[in-house]
Amino acid sequence: MNGEEKTEEKTVSHTKNKYPWSNYTLKLGRGEPVSTTQYVLYAVQIAAVIILSWLSATVVPAIGGISFFYFVYPFFLVFTMWWGIWGILGAYAGSVIGAGLLVGWGPVVSVAYSVGDIVPTLFAFVLYRGLLANRGYDSLWRDLTDKEVAGVKTRRVGAWVWFLLINGVVLNLLSGLIGTYVPWAMGVIAANAFWVSFAGWTIGDLVAMVIITPVLVKGLTSLVERQGLVNRGWIT
Amino acid sequence: MTSPDEKARASKKYVRTFIFSMRTGTPVEKLHVITKVSMIIIFSVLTLYMFDIPVSRGGPDIIGLFLLLFLAFILLAIARTTKYLVTTYLVLSIPFLLAQFFWWLFFNWSLPGARMTFYFWPGFLPIGISTIVFVGAFSVVYFKTRTLWLSLVVGFLMWWFTVMPSMISNSPLTTWIRVPLGKSYPFLLPQWSAYVAFAKVVGYGVLIYTSFLFLLTTRDIEIGGALRQLRLSFRKSFFVMLMFRNLNTILLDYESIRMAQIARAANVIRKGILSRMYDLAYTSIPLVATMIRRSTEMGVALYARGFEASKNMTDYKEIKRLNAIDFTIMAILAVFLIYEVILGHSLTASFMR
Numbered sequence: 001m002n003g004e005e006k007t008e009e010k011t012v013s014h015t016k017n018k019y020p021w022s023n024y025t026l027k028l029g030r031g032e033p034v035s036t037t038q039y040v041l042y043a044v045q046i047a048a049v050i051i052l053s054w055l056s057a058t059v060v061p062a063i064g065g066i067s068f069f070y071f072v073y074p075f076f077l078v079f080t081m082w083w084g085i086w087g088i089l090g091a092y093a094g095s096v097i098g099a100g101l102l103v104g105w106g107p108v109v110s111v112a113y114s115v116g117d118i119v120p121t122l123f124a125f126v127l128y129r130g131l132l133a134n135r136g137y138d139s140l141w142r143d144l145t146d147k148e149v150a151g152v153k154t155r156r157v158g159a160w161v162w163f164l165l166i167n168g169v170v171l172n173l174l175s176g177l178i179g180t181y182v183p184w185a186m187g188v189i190a191a192n193a194f195w196v197s198f199a200g201w202t203i204g205d206l207v208a209m210v211i212i213t214p215v216l217v218k219g220l221t222s223l224v225e226r227q228g229l230v231n232r233g234w235i236t
Numbered sequence: 237m238t239s240p241d242e243k244a245r246a247s248k249k250y251v252r253t254f255i256f257s258m259r260t261g262t263p264v265e266k267l268h269v270i271t272k273v274s275m276i277i278i279f280s281v282l283t284l285y286m287f288d289i290p291v292s293r294g295g296p297d298i299i300g301l302f303l304l305l306f307l308a309f310i311l312l313a314i315a316r317t318t319k320y321l322v323t324t325y326l327v328l329s330i331p332f333l334l335a336q337f338f339w340w341l342f343f344n345w346s347l348p349g350a351r352m353t354f355y356f357w358p359g360f361l362p363i364g365i366s367t368i369v370f371v372g373a374f375s376v377v378y379f380k381t382r383t384l385w386l387s388l389v390v391g392f393l394m395w396w397f398t399v400m401p402s403m404i405s406n407s408p409l410t411t412w413i414r415v416p417l418g419k420s421y422p423f424l425l426p427q428w429s430a431y432v433a434f435a436k437v438v439g440y441g442v443l444i445y446t447s448f449l450f451l452l453t454t455r456d457i458e459i460g461g462a463l464r465q466l467r468l469s470f471r472k473s474f475f476v477m478l479m480f481r482n483l484n485t486i487l488l489d490y491e492s493i494r495m496a497q498i499a500r501a502a503n504v505i506r507k508g509i510l511s512r513m514y515d516l517a518y519t520s521i522p523l524v525a526t527m528i529r530r531s532t533e534m535g536v537a538l539y540a541r542g543f544e545a546s547k548n549m550t551d552y553k554e555i556k557r558l559n560a561i562d563f564t565i566m567a568i569l570a571v572f573l574i575y576e577v578i579l580g581h582s583l584t585a586s587f588m589r
Contacts, residue, residue, distance in 0.1 A: 036543050037535030043475050044531045047482035048523065051490060071516050093479070102451065104329065104444030106280035107273075187288035187436075190343035211510075212517040219521040224528065 020150035024139045026130045029084075029236030038236060041229060042086040045079055049090040053098025056208075066180070066189075066200040072098070073117075073205040074212040077167060080121040081128065081140055082224055084231040088125070091117045109188050116179025116201075120171035127166055137162060140230065145218040163213075168206050176202035254451045254483065256320050263561070264315035264449075269458040270465075271562040272450050278569040279304055279446040285577045287439035291348055291428050293582075296435030300576060300583040305438055308445040317452045321445075329444050333437050334393060340433035347426035353402040359420030362405050363413035370395035401430060456480035461556065470549045478534075486527065493522050 034042070052072040060069045072094060080087030095117040100110025128139040136155055137143060143154035144163060180198040183189045189197050224230055250257040251265075258265055282304060286297040312318055374391030381387065402422070404410045460477035464470070497519065575581050 035535070036539040037532055039471075039475065040478060040535040040538065041528065041531035043478035044482050044486075044527050044534070046479045048486045048527050050479075051483060051486045052520075052523075055490070069513065071513070075520070101447050104440070104447045106283065106443035106447055107277050108280040108284060109443070186284050188284075190340045190436075191347075192345055193339060193343035196343070207513070211513050212520065215514070215517040216520060216524070220524050223525065227528065227532070229528065 018152070019133065019136065019138075020152055021133055021138045021140060023232050024129055024133065024230065025233055026126065027233035029231065029233040032236065034236055038229070042083060042089075045083065045086065046090040046093050049075055049079065049094035050098040050102075053094035054102045055098075057099040057103045060204075066197045066204065067099075068200050068204040069208055070099075070201075070204045071208045071212055074209045074216060076117060076121050077124055077209065078141070078213060078216045078221075080125050082221070082230050084125060084234040086231075086235075088118060088121045091121045105183075105188070109183055109186055112186070113179050113182040116175045116177075116182065119178060120167065120175045123171050123174075124167055132162060140221050140225070141213065141217045142221055145214050164210075167209060172202050172205050172209070175205065251455060252484075253453060253455055254480065256317060256452045258453050258455075259316040262315050264311055264453050266561070267453075267565070268556050268558045268562045269454055269462040270558060271565055272454055274566050275569060276446045276450045278573050279308070279442060282573060282576055283439045283442045286582075287435045289582060291432070294585045295428060296432060296439070297576070297582040297584045298431075298435050298438065299587055301435060301438040301442060303583065304442045305445065308442060308449055311449050312445065312452070315449070315453045317448075320452070321448065325444070325448055329441070331390070332444075333440055334397070336440055337397070337433045337437045340436045341425065341429050344429050344432060345426065347428045347432065350427050351424040352427040352430070353422050354400045354425055355402060355405060356400075356421040356423065357418060358399060358402075358405040358422075359416065359418060361415040361417045362399055362411040363415065364411040365404065366395050366398040366411070369398045458556070474549075485530070486523075489526050490519070490523055493519050493526075496522075 049072060052075055056070045056072040057067050060067045060071070076087065076091035076094065078087075079090055083090075092114050095114035096110045099105075100114060101107060105113075128137070128141075133139040137159050138149055138154065141159070141163065142149045143156055143159035146154060147156070148154055176198050180189065180194060180201050184191075184194045184197070221230075248260055251260055283301065286300045286304075289296050309318075312321055370391045373394035374387045377390045378384070378387035398410075399405055456477050459480060460473045463473040463476060497515065576583075
C-alpha cells in the first residue's frame, strides 16, 4: 500500500509542469559530470563568441568607442539560454578578449567594463528559467518564432512583449549603464560623451538583438536541443 | 645532450601566436607569459593614470605616455613583429586614433581654463604645413591602398586637422600663403582640449600596441603551461587552451562562410543597411552549426584517447621558469608604477619644472 502511494507521488511530481521546456530549470544540472563533448563545446563556443565580439567591435563603425551594431550581443543571450553559466562565461570572455584586448582597450578597462555583459545574460537566464518558464513562456525563446513547441501552443505576443521589455529595455539599459560608466570613469570615453556612448551601446545592442535573436533561435535551437546539448540547469 | 623534441623546436624559425607567427629566439619570445601579462597590466594602469591626470594638477603626463609608447614599439621591434604590425594594425589603428582625437576635442567642453579659437573654415585657403600634411597623408594612403577616395578622405581629414587650430592657421611660421576664400567659421574650445585629446590618442596608442605586443608574442600553449604552474588542474588549463586554440579555426570558418555567401552572389545586389544586418545574422547559422559539429568531433576524439579515464596526464613541454630577466622587468615596471601612481609624480611635470 505504501509503495503504491509513493509511486503515485512520484508520478504527480513528474507531470506537475505541463510545458515542453519544463526540463530547463535553475538546478545545477543533470546530476552527472560534464561530458567530454560538452566540455569541448563550452570551450569552442567561448572561442566563437570571442571572434564574433572582435568582429562586432571592428567591422562595424563605432560611436565614441562603442560599436553601434554589436551583433554578438544576441549570441551572448542565446548561448546563455542554451548553456547556462558557460554562456555567461562566454559573454564575459568574449567581451574581455574579443571586444577589449583584441581591439586594444588594454586589460584593466576590458576586465572592468565587460561586467556590463554579464549582467543581462545572468538576469535573463534567472528570469526566464526561474519565473517566465513556469508561466508558459519558453526559456529557449522558440515562442518568438514558432506557433507551437512540441504540440503546445505558444503565446507569441506575450513572448515578444517580455523579450523586448526584459532584454531590450531593462537589462539592456542596465548593461549599457555599466558598460559605458566604467570606461567613462576610467577616462577612456570622452568626458561629455557619456550619453552619446550610452545611446550607442543600448541602441546597438537592441537592434542586433531584435534582428539576430529570432534568426538564431529559428535556425539553431531545435538542432542544439535534438543533439541533447541544451543545459538542463546552470552547469550541465 | 639535447632531446629530439628540443632539437625539433630549435630548428623552427617561427611559431604560431594568437594572431600572427613569432620569430623564435628573440628576447621577447623568451619572456615568461606571466611577465608579459604583468607588463600589459602595468602599462594599462600607468596609461589610464597618466592620461587622466586632471588639468588642475598639470594635465596628462604626455612625456610618460610617449615613453610607454616608445617602450611598446621597442619591444615589438625586438620581437620582430614590426613588419606585420606596420602593414596591418598600424594602418588600421590610424583612423581610430584620429576619430578619438576629434571625439575628445569636441566632447570635452567642460574642461576648465581659457578658451581658444578653432576654425571649421578659417576664411582663406592656407598654403603651408597643412598642404604638406595633405600631400604626405594622401601619398602614404594611396601608396598603401591604391584607393583614390580613401586617400582623399584621409588626406582631407589630416589637412583639416592642421587647419583647425587658429595658432597653426594664423601663424606665419606654419602658413606661408593665404588665398582668401569665403567667410571664416570659428568656434571656441577650452585651451586644454587639444592637449588632452592628443594625450588621450597617445594613451590609446599605448593600450593598443601593448595589447598587440601580448597577442603577437604569446602562444596558447604558453598560457596553458603558465596555468599549470599556477597549480590549476589539467582539465581547467586544457579548457582555456582549447578556447584559445580554436580562435583561429573559428575565424577561418567565418571567412569560408562569408566567401561562400559571396560566391552565391550575396554581394551582387546593392543592399540597404537592414539587409546587410540580416546577411550577418544568416552567416551566424552555419557558423554555429559548424562549431557544434566540430565540438562533437573533438569531443569524440578526446574521449577515444581516454580523456575522461586518464588520471595522470602528460604535462606541457612548454612550461618555462621565471628567470632573472623576468624579475628585472617586473621590478622596473613596479618601480615606475609606484613613482607615478602611488607617489603621484609626473614625468612631464618633472621635466617642465
